[in-house]
Amino acid sequence: MDKHDYNYHGHTFxxxxxxxxxxxxxxxxIKKNYKVLGISEHAPMPNLRSKNSRLEIENYDLYFKLLKEASDYALENDLTFYKAFEIEYFSHLDLYEKYLNDVDYLILGQHYIIRDGKNKSTFALDDVEDVRIYSKTVVEALKTGYFNLLAHPDLCFFNIKNPTDEMYELLRPIIKTAKELDIPLEVNANGIRRSLVEDNNKDINKVKYPKIKFFEMVKEENAKVIISSDCHSVDALDDFAISEANKFVKELGLDLVTRLKTNYYPAK
Incomplete structure (x- = not known):
């Protein structure tokens, strides 16, 4: 496998x-000899809290000022640089095209579902119906054409210790849709990283995500994957978790892409 030289999913202060x-x-x-870097802050959302969760709307202009500074420096040093957002999908919100006017791509990171009229954190899903809603939401989102990458697609199992076969199968439509639309599914290194920090565990078989069984399904469907650091600190851009993610992909024989298409959404 070629040296890891890219990252499209990462966060800032x-x-x-x-x-x-x-x-x-x-x-x-640049120090790590990367060729491509994208910064993808959590986008402001009118229906979700911002404090310590996402970019606050009052810092919107500051974010793009800092991205411009980074982009200029990257250009001087032959690094391809992209500006992006990671964002949830809610069918009743009309803001995705607006954001796509400001960034190069959107990452779908579905951290919430709507159940019984209320937001429920994807980190707290706990039954079959939650997983069913998660899957239907993600499939609907992918079909909009707004998103270039599906972050941590198996995050719905974070709070479910032993997902059932039925739960896994509920995610197959996500994989099939991603395959059909040529959208890569993310092997998220931060799940490996968090497992060590939060659970003192470095065993890939026991991490909360990425789940081996889910990605075995990805292999069955011949869908594409991409590795992301999902870094929340500079030292996590290229660390042990990236190495473990690369091993994970290689051992499962997954179809790895290392470059992301940008702006799927058709221009009007």
């Missing part, structure tokens, strides 16, 4: 639960 500035990530990427 502006989301409230990460550290680092865009230009600091650029400098680290």
């Amino acid at each position: 502006l989301c409230g639960h990460a550290t680092g500035t865009p230009i600091e990530y650029v400098k680290e990427a």
